[in-house]
Amino acid sequence: MTPAQYWHCFIGIQFREWLRFWQQRTRFASALVRPLLWLVVFAAGFRAVLGISIIPPYQTYITYETYIAPGLCGMIILFNSMQGALSMVYDRELGSMRVLLMSPLPRPFLLISKLLAMGVVSVGQVYVFLMLALFVDVEPPLWGYLAVLPALILTSLMLGAMGLLIAMWIKQLENFAGVMNFVIFPMFFMSSALYPLWKMNEASPWLYWVCQFNPFTHAIEAIRFSLYLEWNPLAWGVITGVTLVLVILATAGFRPQRTKILSSKPA
Amino acid sequence: MTLEARNISFRYGNKPVLKEVDFTLTSGGFHALLGPNGAGKSTLFGLLTRLLALQQGDILLAGQSLKKQPADAMRQIGVVFQQNALDLDLSVRQNLMYHGALHGLSRREARSRGDQELRRFGLLARAGDAVRELNGGHRRRVEIARALLHRPSLLLLDEPTAGLDVTSRRALNDHVRRLCKKDGLTVLWATHLIDEVHQQDRVLILHQGQLLADEKGLEIYSADGSKSLAETFESLTGSAP
Numbered sequence: 001m002t003p004a005q006y007w008h009c010f011i012g013i014q015f016r017e018w019l020r021f022w023q024q025r026t027r028f029a030s031a032l033v034r035p036l037l038w039l040v041v042f043a044a045g046f047r048a049v050l051g052i053s054i055i056p057p058y059q060t061y062i063t064y065e066t067y068i069a070p071g072l073c074g075m076i077i078l079f080n081s082m083q084g085a086l087s088m089v090y091d092r093e094l095g096s097m098r099v100l101l102m103s104p105l106p107r108p109f110l111l112i113s114k115l116l117a118m119g120v121v122s123v124g125q126v127y128v129f130l131m132l133a134l135f136v137d138v139e140p141p142l143w144g145y146l147a148v149l150p151a152l153i154l155t156s157l158m159l160g161a162m163g164l165l166i167a168m169w170i171k172q173l174e175n176f177a178g179v180m181n182f183v184i185f186p187m188f189f190m191s192s193a194l195y196p197l198w199k200m201n202e203a204s205p206w207l208y209w210v211c212q213f214n215p216f217t218h219a220i221e222a223i224r225f226s227l228y229l230e231w232n233p234l235a236w237g238v239i240t241g242v243t244l245v246l247v248i249l250a251t252a253g254f255r256p257q258r259t260k261i262l263s264s265k266p267a
Numbered sequence: 268m269t270l271e272a273r274n275i276s277f278r279y280g281n282k283p284v285l286k287e288v289d290f291t292l293t294s295g296g297f298h299a300l301l302g303p304n305g306a307g308k309s310t311l312f313g314l315l316t317r318l319l320a321l322q323q324g325d326i327l328l329a330g331q332s333l334k335k336q337p338a339d340a341m342r343q344i345g346v347v348f349q350q351n352a353l354d355l356d357l358s359v360r361q362n363l364m365y366h367g368a369l370h371g372l373s374r375r376e377a378r379s380r381g382d383q384e385l386r387r388f389g390l391l392a393r394a395g396d397a398v399r400e401l402n403g404g405h406r407r408r409v410e411i412a413r414a415l416l417h418r419p420s421l422l423l424l425d426e427p428t429a430g431l432d433v434t435s436r437r438a439l440n441d442h443v444r445r446l447c448k449k450d451g452l453t454v455l456w457a458t459h460l461i462d463e464v465h466q467q468d469r470v471l472i473l474h475q476g477q478l479l480a481d482e483k484g485l486e487i488y489s490a491d492g493s494k495s496l497a498e499t500f501e502s503l504t505g506s507a508p
Contacts, residue, residue: 001338005371012368016354016361023356095352101318103369104341110369256318262309
């Protein structure tokens with residue numbers, strides 16, 4: 001196969017994902033309701049409870065809305081990735097997965113292209129969310145919107161690969177409710193999305209360390225720092241490493257017989 | 268193109284699903300894979316399409332092992348699955364172009380080949396319609412058109428008439444037979460419905476994972492003195508076709 005054929009394939013996969021996004025734009029718009037509720041309602045209520053001191057990357061006192069906006073960006077990607085992975089293995093995307101796997105190109109290439117395509121759609125949603133966040137005065141520097149892009153893409157790839165691994169290997173989590181209770185919520189709450197980790201350290205040192213070992217924390221910190229044009233080597237190091245490992249495991253370990261791709265009967 | 272299945276066995280856990288299945292499909296022929304539900308047809312398709320990994324035995328396409336040359340093999344195979352594999356919300360043309368891209372075709376090339384196939388299938392006028400608006404028979408035709416887009420020499424169809432009414436089933440079956448004759452395609456048509464099989468077809472009867480017959484339909488039933496293939500099938504498998 002030639003590089004041009006790889007390119008056509010990659011673009012074809014991306015294009016299809018956007019077509020589907022466009023077909024189902026109302027569903028994607030309603031997916032923004034969740035993070036917006038957190039931003040507008042939860043943050044307003046919590047602002048009074050939680051005082052935030054000046055912590056990097058911020059150079060001044062910030063509102064709670066400003067603090068949780070990067071965490072909510074992560075939340076959008078987290079929900080989408082898990083939902084996307086489940087649909088690849090168990091439902092809506094099964095037909096397209098059958099077609100995908102009939103391609104003569106190497107399977108890891110196809111799966112990474114697919115995860116990236118789903119990720120790019122999530123990233124699009126994150127940008128819409130950030131635009132809406134301007135209304136509650138979350139105003140990162142203009143260049144921050146561009147600087148945050150690699151962090152968003154890497155996060156979506158990391159969580160997409162994680163979702164694929166979970167959907168394929170943990171049979172008990174084949175429905176979204178299970179994933180929400182055992183993956184999404186623990187990852188979200190045990191991270192720096194809603195509260196700075198020094199606060200967590202004051203409350204419970206062992207929870208602090210759980211949060212530190214949660215790659216989602218580092219994804220959020222990479223998003224937060226990039227959005228404010230600061231460099232966070234620890235966060236970047238962690239998410240790059242974790243993404244690499246997860247992508248290799250998810251693609252090399254991909255087994256159609258563990259999914260419903262071959263038949264609609266339980267795998 | 269010939270396809271050789273050599274001594275294939277497959278098990279899910281401890282449950283054997285295919286037992287030493289061995290056959291050869293001759294180039295340019297229409298072959299019927301006949302078996303009751305649960306005979307192992309879909310598992311065999313899974314192996315032929317690389318969705319399942321071979322546990323024992325080998326599959327050769329034009330003499331090349333599927334294990335060693337997967338990319339070459341996949342270029343030669345067109346597949347129609349039992350379950351729908353079309354995006355219902357996308358248009359017919361968009362579905363075809365997606366498949367073209369997956370086979371490394373440029374957008375222009377994929378579009379022109381897609382339109383060519385649709386014209387041949389009498390569906391060009393529906394190219395811009397969402398698949399959802401098509402009836403079952405037309406959807407299956409689109410799936411066949413798509414499977415042929417990259418010009419494979421082997422067409423695998425796993426119960427392609429599932430869910431269709433009698434008229435659409437017959438039309439689809441005739442359609443594939445014409446393609447087979449005209450283009451020299453090698454076809455493997457899996458079904459549990461005996462009326463989709465002609466007595467001149469090479470018939471492979473699969474039952475409980477074992478290949479019970481592999482001959483022309485006519486020869487299969489005349490050999491055991493039955494009046495029809497249906498009768499032989501019933502006595503071999505114990506299930507009414």
